[in-house]
Amino acid sequence: MQPKLILLTEDIIERILDEAYQLLLKPGVKVNNDEARELLASAGAQVDAETNVVHIPEQIVRKALESVPREFYLYDYDGNPVVKYGGDAVHFDPGSSGIAMLNPETLEHDTTESQHLLKLIKVAEQLPQYDAQSTAVVCHDVPQQIQDSYRLYLALLYSKKPIVTGAFTNKTVAEMIDMLAILAGGHDAAREKPRAIFDVCPAPPLIWSNFASGNLIALARAGIPAEIVSVPLAGAAAPVTLLGAVTQHTAECLAGITIHQLAKAGSPIVWGGAACIFDMKKGATPMGAVETAMLDCSYAQVAKSLNMPTHTYLGATDSKLVDAQAGLESGITAMIGALSGINMISGSGMLDFLSCHSAEKLVIDAEGIAMAKRMIAGVQLHTETLATGFYDDNINFKGGDFLKQRITMQLFRKEQHLPSNVIDRDSMRNWKEAGSLDTFARAKVIVDKLLASYSKPTLDEAKEKALHAFMLVLAQQAGMDALPALENVDKETSTHVNM
Amino acid sequence: MSEELYKQMAQSIIEGEKEIAIELAQKSIELNMHPLDTITKGFVVGVNYIGDQFGLGEAFLPELVMAGEAMKAAVAVLEPELLKLGEAREVMGRVVLATVEGDIHEIGKTLVGTMLSASGFEVTDLGVDQPAEKIIGKAIEIDAQLIGMSALLTTTMIRQREVIEELDKEGLRPRIKVMVGGAPITKDWAEKIKADGTSEDAVGAVQLAKRLLGKE
Numbered sequence: 001m002q003p004k005l006i007l008l009t010e011d012i013i014e015r016i017l018d019e020a021y022q023l024l025l026k027p028g029v030k031v032n033n034d035e036a037r038e039l040l041a042s043a044g045a046q047v048d049a050e051t052n053v054v055h056i057p058e059q060i061v062r063k064a065l066e067s068v069p070r071e072f073y074l075y076d077y078d079g080n081p082v083v084k085y086g087g088d089a090v091h092f093d094p095g096s097s098g099i100a101m102l103n104p105e106t107l108e109h110d111t112t113e114s115q116h117l118l119k120l121i122k123v124a125e126q127l128p129q130y131d132a133q134s135t136a137v138v139c140h141d142v143p144q145q146i147q148d149s150y151r152l153y154l155a156l157l158y159s160k161k162p163i164v165t166g167a168f169t170n171k172t173v174a175e176m177i178d179m180l181a182i183l184a185g186g187h188d189a190a191r192e193k194p195r196a197i198f199d200v201c202p203a204p205p206l207i208w209s210n211f212a213s214g215n216l217i218a219l220a221r222a223g224i225p226a227e228i229v230s231v232p233l234a235g236a237a238a239p240v241t242l243l244g245a246v247t248q249h250t251a252e253c254l255a256g257i258t259i260h261q262l263a264k265a266g267s268p269i270v271w272g273g274a275a276c277i278f279d280m281k282k283g284a285t286p287m288g289a290v291e292t293a294m295l296d297c298s299y300a301q302v303a304k305s306l307n308m309p310t311h312t313y314l315g316a317t318d319s320k321l322v323d324a325q326a327g328l329e330s331g332i333t334a335m336i337g338a339l340s341g342i343n344m345i346s347g348s349g350m351l352d353f354l355s356c357h358s359a360e361k362l363v364i365d366a367e368g369i370a371m372a373k374r375m376i377a378g379v380q381l382h383t384e385t386l387a388t389g390f391y392d393d394n395i396n397f398k399g400g401d402f403l404k405q406r407i408t409m410q411l412f413r414k415e416q417h418l419p420s421n422v423i424d425r426d427s428m429r430n431w432k433e434a435g436s437l438d439t440f441a442r443a444k445v446i447v448d449k450l451l452a453s454y455s456k457p458t459l460d461e462a463k464e465k466a467l468h469a470f471m472l473v474l475a476q477q478a479g480m481d482a483l484p485a486l487e488n489v490d491k492e493t494s495t496h497v498n499m
Numbered sequence: 500m501s502e503e504l505y506k507q508m509a510q511s512i513i514e515g516e517k518e519i520a521i522e523l524a525q526k527s528i529e530l531n532m533h534p535l536d537t538i539t540k541g542f543v544v545g546v547n548y549i550g551d552q553f554g555l556g557e558a559f560l561p562e563l564v565m566a567g568e569a570m571k572a573a574v575a576v577l578e579p580e581l582l583k584l585g586e587a588r589e590v591m592g593r594v595v596l597a598t599v600e601g602d603i604h605e606i607g608k609t610l611v612g613t614m615l616s617a618s619g620f621e622v623t624d625l626g627v628d629q630p631a632e633k634i635i636g637k638a639i640e641i642d643a644q645l646i647g648m649s650a651l652l653t654t655t656m657i658r659q660r661e662v663i664e665e666l667d668k669e670g671l672r673p674r675i676k677v678m679v680g681g682a683p684i685t686k687d688w689a690e691k692i693k694a695d696g697t698s699e700d701a702v703g704a705v706q707l708a709k710r711l712l713g714k715e
Contacts, residue, residue: 099653099683144654168654203603235561236606280559283607283700355682 002088002376005339007294008301016243016302020250021058028055029206029255033213039262054255061254064261070307072225072268074132074162075193077183077457083131083162085197085225085270085309088341090376092334092369093132093164094124094362095316095350096199101137102351102358104444107321109356112137114484116357117151120349121158122454123359123447129366129373132162134346137357143478146471148172149179150483152196153471156183157464160457164227164346166199170214173198175474177222182467183459191223197270197344201229202252204237213259220263227270227311227344228256233285234295236278242291246298249275253303270343271303272311274354285353287316288329293336300340309343315365316347316354322361322440326351330361331368338372360443363450367423374417382411422446501532505541508573512545515565517572524576534577538588542573546617553702560610563701567613591619592712593643597629599658604651607680610701611647618705620645631662638675644712647704650681659684660692667693676711680704 008016031037031054041047043063046055071086083091100109101116110116120136135151142150148168155163156179167173176198177190184190200215202208208216219226230252232238234245253271260269275295276285286292296312303310315334319325330348337345347354348369349362383389395401402408422442424431431437437445475483504527511520520542527537549566552558574588581587596612598605605627612624623641625633638646646666650656659679666672676695679688689697695711698704709715 138653140653144657147654207603209603233606278560278606280561281556283560283610353682 001378002341003339003378004341005297005336006301007298012243013302013305016247016250019247020254021061023206023248023251024056024058024061024255026055027206028053029208029251031208031213031259032210033208035217036208036213036259039259043262056255056258061258064258065306067261067265068257068308069266069268071309074197074225075195076162077160077195077459079193083344085268085343089343090338090341090345090373091131091343092315092345092348093130094120094134094136095313095347095354095357096134096136096164096166098137098350098355098357100356102322102356102360104360109320109352111140112357113141114139114154114486117154118158118486119359119451120357120362121155123362123450125159125161126450126454127362127366129369130161130348132164132344133159135163135165136349141484142475143480145478146474149175149474150471152176152179153467156467158456163196164199164344165196167215170211170218173215173218177218177224179467179470180224182470183463185463187222194225194268197225197227199227199229200256201231202256204230204232204252205248206252208255208259216256216260217263220260220267223264223267225268225270226260227272228253229311230273230275232275233278234276234291235280242295242298245275245295246302249273249299250302270311271308272344273299274313275299284318286318287313287347287354288318288325288333290332293333296342297336297340300342304341311344311346312337312342313347313354314345315368316350318353320352322351322358322364322443326361327364327439330365331371334365334368335372335375338376359447360440363443363446364422364439367419370417370419382414383407420446505544508537508541509545509548512542512566512569513549515562515569517569520569520573521576524573528580534580534584535586535588537577538574542570546570550702564610564613567617570617588619590621591709591714592645593621593641594645594647594708595623595625595634595638595641595643596647597625597634598627598649599655599662600628600630601658602650602652602655603627604649607701608647608649611680611704614701614705615708620708631658631665634662635665635669635671643675645676645678645708647678647680650684653683656681656683656688659694663692663694678704678707678711
């Protein structure tokens, strides 16, 4: 039995949906995209041409909900289904779109470049707790026009895992879909076994921007999965009550799904978000607040009542360092996310309101995730009798009796998560002899080991070349002569740039 | 009598009671109290108090915003009376606020606008996603002394630089001062793009605006 955290009664979920449908009619949703408004209008929604506000009747939304796939998978490079969107499957990926990275030596938040993204990809690639990669940070060493496509390019080149990504413009979303098609062997193949999912963000309250709507439509038509990241800020850009904010979140998701399914019925889309309370002292958006996690757990319950696949942002912290606050906020919220049965939980590795990444934190968070995953694996029945079978004639009432049993050897790995060295369970003396390292210092050691043990995946040579050539053209159009030189491991890769 | 009324006025702002603030402003007119006194001895005392409390961590954003809204409402009642007297409340300065092009985040900017208005600035808030020419055009139109620009995204913060460069090109600085803000904005960034200053929060933005316009 997978343990579940339940915050809402069925009655309340009914009321949330009912009021969300009311919001879609009044005040309606501001849709700043011509095509999206046309789609909604031709389905029967009433459009105010002056304000771009669309009043969407419930039956249009219900129809859209009928055509949404209840589950789908993301695949790794080799074509294996790795991430299941749907049901109560739980996966984690590193947070996305950071702009800085914690320098483990200076503790400064360095502006991110290609090398930082590469480091995060290499670390996440080897941590089994992360079922997917993310395009974790923005690379400031390439021009703005290609910052989104270039991140995906690096992830495709240096990882075999599925990828959670996103486009910054309507032009680049098409280019990024082309990149996926190059590696998949065509657009049909990219659709049949999607490697990546694209985050698309409505703007609170109740706004689908030109760019976000355009992205929804492009992704729907390409059949590449879209993930709605609705971000109600309870108390500022959404009602202050958790239930009010969840209701707005519901309305924003329903509107997005409707636009998406009207563009192409049956395309995969996920009910997701980065819901968050608004800090009334600092005007900040705390990702580590327990209410933030409660919002996410609640909207996931609403999604599940509609049989929708789910996503959220948890497992991050607002602390600037990888310290005690980082540990407790990331661990507690990751646990809440897992107990909520959310399909994809993004945010690990991140500090400072999702703006800063840390490879060391990824390593530590992996342990929190492992604990959360162990938790939802539940208390299992492994043996015919619960206990009596363990007491045979050899029992002599000594402490080590059970260590001598074969069944202990057979089952301890199933019953216990075996943590990495980032978790200290050493004796005081050994801990001191090992240098009296704290969590962060131990994580640094592990990051160094992972970077040393990393090897770049072998991709199909022709496809890799084609991907390279494609990216190079985009870079040249953006005014670059060549792509940034990546570190020495990639001599082979860099030569492609000069081809 | 008026002392008691001043206290009530300050209290109405502190409690964010817009309706009461309006009533008290109207009452002061009926009582022939001087509108400038009403503002400075009554309502402003409340705004200053709540600003100080916010700085001390004792008041929170909803209280700050509600106080600002109540202040605006009270001043709106009193301004026509000032005009009748041929006087005006000293305007601290005229400010154009906007979130730069490509960016639709406005919570921070709106907070700054509320606090500037409450502190006696004349604020024109253009809203979000505003291109350089609109921001500059409006500043020229209303003869603004200060432009405040917000950006939440690293991809849009470069727009702040464009506005400043355009202002320089047109020779509008230092006549028009520029302050920049937003989550990714640092002092280094503000210096790099030659802005006149930046602040971490709305209360600090008011102090910065006063300093830039020599109204400290």
